Amino acid sequence: MAEATHPAHVEHYTSTGIDHRKILMWLFLGSECLFFGSLIATYQVYRGQSLVGPHPHDVFNIPYTSISAFVLLMSSLTMALAVNSIRLGNLPATRIWLLLTALQGSIFVGGQVFEFTTFVEHGLSLQVNLFGTTFFVLTGFHGAHVTVGIIMLFSLLFASLLGKLTPAQALTVEIVGLYWHFVDIVWIVIFTVVYLLPY
């Protein structure tokens, strides 16, 4: 919407000096807090209310999930390094960090799929009891969010290989990074509440 007489890349005027898209992402993440908050609240309301097994201690493998949680946490580090690299104009490094972030996210989601499979083998399904219902829906929605993040990271990676992601779009990487850190932080809460707090 800049004046046509000005060059096309002229910065849009904003009241705060912050880009629209960055504010949009922050507000969206605020909204997402309420979304996950409600799912976690549902889990907590039904904590220990299942009438039949399997119960959490029958199926949880804390060391296994701790490792995949660690991988997801480390992906926040590589994400931050990707944002830093593109700010410095270092595209090859940006690609490496984006790829590593996406791969770590994929390891997490793959680990979740494996975990779900094991739980189903132990007799825990969506329908069997309240634990199954609330556990799968809460962690499933988190996994879906991570998956969306992975798709965005790979999209950035391909865009950079096609030459469409340049240091001028550093903000785009930063905004995807905001989303990525958010799903990471949500996992810290879910992991603590669902896995670590004693039943």
Next chain:
Amino acid sequence: MATVGRAVGVAPRPGFIEYLWSWVTTVDHKRIGILYGLTTTAFLLVGGLEALLIRIQLAHPESKFLDPNTYNQIFTMHGLTMIFLVVMGYNATFFNLVVPLQLGARDVAFPRLNAFSYWVFLFGALLLNLGWLWGQAPGVGWFGYANLTSVEYTPDLGTDFYVMGLQVLGISSIASALNFLVTIINLRAPGMSMFKMPVFSWMTLVVSVLVITAFPPFTVGLIEVMFDRLFGTNFFNPAAGANPLLWQHLFWIFGHPEVYILVLPAMGIVSEVIPVFARKPLFGYPFVVFSGIFIGFLGWGVWAHHMFAVGLGPIANTVFGITTMLIAVPTGVKIFNWLATLWGGQIQVKTPLLFAALGFIAPFIIGGVTGVMHATVPSDYQQTDTYFVVAHFHYVIMPIVAAFFAGIYYWWPKYTGRLLDEGLGKLHFWLFFVGTNLTFGAQVVLGFLGMPRRNYTYPAGLGWEPWNLLSSIGAFLIALSVLVFIVNALKSLRSGEPAGPDPWDGRTLEWLTPSPVPVYNFAEIPVVRYRDELWARKYGPHGERAAAAARPNPDPNPGREEVHVHLPRPSYYPAVAALGIALGFFGGVMLRPAEVGGLGPLGWVLVGLGALITLAGLYGWAFEPAD
């Protein structure tokens, strides 16, 4: 690269298909606002028709006009339509039409996201109403209490249309609210600090915060019902140890902020209209703004007052009763500020003022006072599920509708270039005013006489007959008033008096633009120094210039032919993405078995198709140049 100069008359006259296509692909906030307005008005007629059917059924005892099942569907759809499609629809209409102009902006922050919000709204509204085609519209009440929504108790498709339709509408509301938040935070004209911003834009900000925080819990509740119905989970299955009360909490933690989502924009409109027609600045602007913020904040702490009769215990009921009564304070502050604005003003009794002052403030006080009566827990026990509650919330919602009419009469000339007729406007107002008070005044009495809500009929001899008849007559008066409005609107479009840029001697930036507003809004972005910027430009910052000496409304665009403003290009991808979303959720409804009218597992085909279309729309959107 739609460079708009003197396009009219130079470009070849577009054909009808091109014209329609230009509306499908528009990203102009004014055209999107008009689309919202037309859609919403259509649903006002649908919801109004449903209200008339209810009142025909209840006009006489033991009426056989509607069977109980149809009655359930009609009162449920009346509520859903009026809340989610009409009041929220008019809110979106006014946000789109007014906010960017009041801020001195050329459009919203994300024009394509704005188009997306509208199309999702339209398709979601259609999805919600689609159940009528199966004869299975939602019949569980607008609150859809669990576990009435379990497959066991409502095996029909109606509840599925409720669950899916409202999820789609939630996407629209959140997308739109995010957009207006960024717009208000980031696109205010240079010099317009937050406390120089018009009150309507302020209320849009508060409401948008409420939308992005209140809708997610509701969405989660709907997702849980959806999983229960489609995949056999246990969220609301007491046999598995679940507590259906969870739904009531998730619903009302959304449902009460929703009440303020409905009313705060109306309060914003009233705060714009009254100063203009009293020819005085708004009395106590900071108090009006902070009261709005405080109402929004308190809205989060009162949800359980919808659940007093559930049995949460005396402590919970007391706490929620007190927080509810507290809301009367900021609301009262606002009312006194409006009255003080009128006090000593040079009042111009025009239709917008009639609707704002008499149509909104006066009945809203009745709605507020009856609300405080509900906040008193022992009193609420007596009123729960009676017509007293129905009368209360209609005395809140009908003033909101009156405020919308105030806004329509006030801003109509800005977008059409023509005034609405004053004579018909006053007829419209008085029919509406008398009809509203007749309909719902009678229901206040019916509530005291103990008539229960939601029952499709009632026995004779309980003293309810005359009041019910009166209420039904009032409903037809309201319907007549809406007809008068439609006549007025059509007459104005055909032969209305030309309005000029500033017909009411306005105070805010939207009246700085020509009427109808050019597509680029402002040829030059205005620089703001005062709260009532336009007023200050005309009469001086302290009103030191006499009316006669007031400078004529400075034409912001003297050399109109030479204006070249770079505008975002039209796009059909938002409509494609919206269609995909609605199709996918419709597929969710169709996942229900064939015995009840679904397609069973074949529904997955529709879900998949919807997902593909959505993805295609989003990718096209992401990779087309924005401007």
